[in-house]
Amino acid sequence: MKTDLIEIFQTIRATLQPYTTLGFNDGVNSDQKYDLWAVPPVETGEAEKPEVFFLSLEVKADHIAFDLLPDSVPQHERTMYIKELDDVTLNLIEDKVSAGFKIFKEHGWV
Numbered sequence: 001m002k003t004d005l006i007e008i009f010q011t012i013r014a015t016l017q018p019y020t021t022l023g024f025n026d027g028v029n030s031d032q033k034y035d036l037w038a039v040p041p042v043e044t045g046e047a048e049k050p051e052v053f054f055l056s057l058e059v060k061a062d063h064i065a066f067d068l069l070p071d072s073v074p075q076h077e078r079t080m081y082i083k084e085l086d087d088v089t090l091n092l093i094e095d096k097v098s099a100g101f102k103i104f105k106e107h108g109w110v
Contacts, residue, residue: 002085006031009059011085012066015094016055022101023110024054033058038109052109055097066093069100073107 002008013034020026020036027035035056053070068077077096082089104110 003083005059005062005064008064008082008085009034009057011090012057012064012082012093015090016057016097019054019097019101023104025051027051027056031059038104040109052104054100054104068096069103073103075100075103 002011009032013029016034016036024036024038027037033056036054037051038054039051055066055068058065062083064082066077066080066082068080069075077100080093101110
C-alpha cells in the first residue's frame with residue numbers, strides 16, 4: 001500500500017498516460033497535476049469544436065484529487081479523494097477510466 005502522495009500521483013499518472021495514444025491530449029502534465037482532454041474531430045461545415053474534459057489528477061495538501069468525465073455526462077465522477085493506493089483502488093480507477101473511454105467513443109469525442 002502506497003501512502004506517499006507523490007508516489008501515488010506518479011503511479012496513477014503512469015497508468016493513465018497510455019490514453020494519449022487513444023485520442024486524448026495532455027492538458028497539464030506536471031509533477032503536481034495531470035489532465036487529459038479530447039479534441040473531437042471537426043465535421044465538414046462546422047466550426048471548430050472545443051476540447052472535451054476527460055480526467056484530471058492533482059496533488060492536494062492531504063490527498064490526490066481525481067475527476068473523471070465532464071459534468072454534462074450523467075456518469076460524471078465527482079472528485080475521488082485518494083489518500084492511499086493499493087491494487088484494489090488502482091484497479092477501480094482503471095475500470096472507471098476504461099468505462100469513461102467507452103462513453104467518449106459513443107459520443108464520438110475520440
